[in-house]
Amino acid sequence: MKSTITDVAKLAGVSIKTVSRVINMEDSVTEETLNRVSQAIKQLNYQPNNAARNLKGTNSYTLGFVYDNPNAYYIIEMQEGILAECHERGYELIIHPCKANQVNIVSEIKAMAKRSQLAGLVISPPLSETPEVLAAIEELDLSYVRIISGCKDSVEPTPCVFIHDREAAYKITEHLIEQGHRDIAFIGGDKGHHSTDERLSGYLAALKDHDIQVNTDFVVDGQYTFDSGATEAKKLLSLEHKPTAIFCCNDEIGAGALFAARLIGFDIPSQLAIAGFEDSPFSRQTWPQLTTAAQPTNLIARKAASLLISHIAAKRSKAKTGHAVTHQHFEPQLLVRESTRAESAQKPVA
Structure with missing residues (x-):
């Protein structure tokens, strides 16, 4: 039989609410409890029911990946990296290809995000470098991570993965x-x-x-x-x-x-x-x-998804009054x- 959150709580010796806090990566969980619950989840191969989680409250557990790139190899590696992190962290992924230069690109992305009830977006170039797109996402108050070209000294006000x-x-x-x-x-x-x-x-x-x-x-x-x-x-x-x-x-x-x-x-x-x-x-x-x-595209994508999920958790956490903007850096060798x-x-x- 498929393991339930009740099974995880029983094995870890904690409440169902505590397991939920661990799954949602809330900061109020101690490291010892986090380790115990994580071990129980792994042992039971527990997979959170994201549809049920989304229905229970206002929190969504679905990410979106928006891209415009003609290179199929790049896109496949990006998708695989993001999916791997989503599966490990209990999130689903919606993939949305589009054309960055089309007239209605802003309204298209806004409609997709609302329709899919996304928790956040991973955005790759050139969309991640398009001011109109970024402004639209800000209007939605939606968490997002940008994958962009940069250098060792690059600083942005939002979470980014910089490629040197x-x-x-x-x-x-x-x-x-x-x-x-x-x-x-x-x-x-x-x-x-x-x-x-x-x-x-x-x-x-x-x-x-x-x-x-x-x-x-x-x-x-x-x-x-x-x-x-x-x-x-x-x-x-x-x-x-x-x-x-x-x-x-x-x-x-x-x-x-x-x-x-x-x-x-x-x-x-x-x-x-x-x-x-x-x-x-x-x-x-x-x-x-x-x-x-x-350039480790798969790893870059996975780090972007991890950064986004952590940002979402920090944003939701009632224990935090604010959250620091975090960046990741990669230099192709x-x-x-x-x-x-x-x-x-x-x-x-x-």
């Missing part, structure tokens, strides 16, 4: 410089994504710190897609003065750039080095595999693979 794109982009560019490259091109991602700006900033900072003049012909706008990478790489490789390395704003762009370069006849990496960003499956499905910045491993930069074929 600038520092990671700096390290990728510096790696290319250390391989002997000075003619390094950059293919950007979608405009409107702060990650595009941050990764470009890291690239430019590395060039400056190594006394390399920026060639404006080498800095091109793109989109976070394979086709964009292929298109922009063809343009770069048609220049009279060609780059010997290309830093792509994500792995999907990098895979497209590598595909186009090989079709033209460039050997990778002896005639052209290519690096991506994020360590998505795209980086491992190319030949040679792409040097990239390993340089992962060197064969697409940039050359003894030195060589001139490309004419």
